[in-house]
Amino acid sequence: QKEVEQDPGPLSVPEGAIVSLNCTYSNSAFQYFMWYRQYSRKGPELLMYTYSSGNKEDGRFTAQVDKSSKYISLFIRDSQPSDSATYLCAPSTPDSWGKLQFGAGTQVVVTP
């Protein structure tokens, strides 16, 4: 069993809808939780970075972490066609030192 599980999608939504993305993980030592966004034929780029449990909001994006159930979520409000990308979750420990474990990534398609 992989340490980080993520539904690969694709997830297709109409413009303006709320997108809900999820990850589960098995390592209770994870304390930092990152979401990366990857456009087609590009490298991943950091979208959100949260520490421990709770919510973090950044514009239209909200990251949620529930450490008790080892569940990570990313919500995109008022989705735009420019949000069409693959979203990868990457939980980590403080001493990950360049060794991240990624979920498989969920492909999101926002249609106009």
Added chain:
Amino acid sequence: NAGVTQTPKFQVLKTGQSMTLQCAQDMNHEYMSWYRQDPGMGLRLIHYSVGAGITDQGEVPNGYNVSRSTTEDFPLRLLSAAPSQTSVYFCASSYSRDRVSYEQYFGPGTRLTVT
């Protein structure tokens, strides 16, 4: 800053050939990593380095070698290419502060096809 740069962008190899994928960063990051990305598999760590002269294996190291003689450069060598190494390769760098490691910055990737 150019960030993380990778060359070449595309490469086609025949089975058994060797080659080196280049990676450089200009952010003075101590950590550098190589990942491969295959459909449905996400990013898998091949090798990583915590500083010049120090490297270690990741999840899928077989068939690949690395070395790190400078902070800036972290080349990945394919010793004898196999079709199973057809993939997109990403180099990444990151830093730490107060003993906590932070997010990774990725290069644009190298698309490798082995025939």
